[in-house]
Amino acid sequence: MIITRAWCLSRDTGPSAAKDGADCQPLRTYLADLVRPFGFRLREDLLSAGISYGEMGVELLGSGLADVEPAELLVLAFAVPDSAPWGSAASRLSSRCPGAPLAFAVCDQGTVAGFGGLRLIGSCLGAGQRAVLVVAEQSAVGYELPAATPAPASDAMVALLCEQAGPGSRARVRLYADVPAGRVPALLAAALRELGEATLVAGNGLAADGLTAGVGQFVSAPGGQPLTGVWWAAAGLLGSGPLLLANYDPLLRSLALCAIAP
């Protein structure tokens, strides 16, 4: 699979961006019912602060896709749920994407969901077809998160335009389940050895002490972007040489790698 282009969008919303007069009752009801069995407390101050993935994604697609690039598939990858939890943002994005592609979302993969989305695109893309991966996260979650939960500091999205073949950066994804943190350095080192001279682009999940031990030089993703950071950094590096994108979700013990050859 080839990544032909990547582009990004961020918004600094958060608590201060609460919209005056917004009708929060449907969201309040939904979230209250959602969190009740789990004992999480609602964050009234954040109920009107979120921007939906549909709303933000429309802006992202509009800034980077041309009408002459119809897609057959669109995949939205997220970890933090949408602030419009009843909506199908992937479907909405399909209606704003050239080609009105089949669209779906992938989640429950923690901070490696973007890698999962890319793997699914690689499995589904047929000859001559084009796909869009949208990796999305938002800072406003309408309830208190448990300690140590990877939480974004701002709203961010990265889009990757993928094709089955052609010019661009060749990408290969590997997903590892049930990886203890202690095994991560060895898996990273082995993947880098396989690639020869590649730059490691380390996601926020690899920022913990020791996870990148012994891998030499690497580029760290911008902080506060547990899901999108690694893709954000990669977007600026595509075409610069071989890359190994990597992220680790400590809660799920999931490691994900994406080898990119120019």
Add this chain to the structure above:
Amino acid sequence: MPSLEAVATYLPDQRVPVEQVVRELGLPAMQAKLLRRFLGLGEIRLDPAGTLYELLAAAVQNLEALRGREGQVRYVLHARAMPVGVPYPVNELRRLCEAYGLRHAVSFSVTHNACASGLLALHLAGRLLAEDAEPGTLALVLTGEKAFTRDAQFVPGMSVFGEGSAACLVSADGQRDRVLSYAALTRGEFDGRLDELPELAARFEREYPDLLAAVLQEAVANAGLTLDDIALILPHNVNTMSWQRLCRKISFPAGQVLLSNTPLTGHVFCADTFINYRTATTRGLLRPGDRYLFAAAGLGATFAAMVVEH
């Protein structure tokens, strides 16, 4: 060509009539008459004290074919109609993998295809296994959700949701219930809360039969067949009336659409089609070689169909 190695299902014991659902949601009593008399719905199953984990685990426990083969499972997918069903970062799917000898498997949920997400998950499981090309490997597709809030209980003028679950063991190249084709259509202009958007809801109701008919036709054409070759449609249980109307539209015998569960379970999110599969096989409605159609539509909107050879 992916195939269904085994399918297991679970329905909670508690039966709740649609009149009670309508009353508890504070809706006018007329809604209950609409659900029962016109839409052909009657009761749903619920486990008010049960969790999502328990709901999914019940189907996995019933999946005898999984016992001793856990090590062959590479992927575990949860197909979700509701885009958000548990608060972040709760991950019941991962917890389930750890409890059932599947911690080595890559797990994730697919959603935003609403009630058509189950067929999407089946399709994706097949594609992942095909790409790996490792003989003997399997994927586990889970469906089932809690009717935990109003948006997960009732669709105005259309359906009422019940609880239940299904677990499907998928292989890349098995001989049982081989998937011949999959077709899906995304129509994102219908994304929105329909009970707040009556004009959009009316337009969705108008266009729904044509869109679902188109995807059924596409799936059978992709399999090199026509609707005359289809022995049975295993539908989503949105209601019986819309399926009867659709059958007239596509000239397909309504008696060959398995609608007998709809009044008994309501719309069980993405699990309907698999619950109907179990009913069909238990009652001997499918003979070896029969081609049948899984079919589903979801708010948002997605329409999907899959042709399978029994």
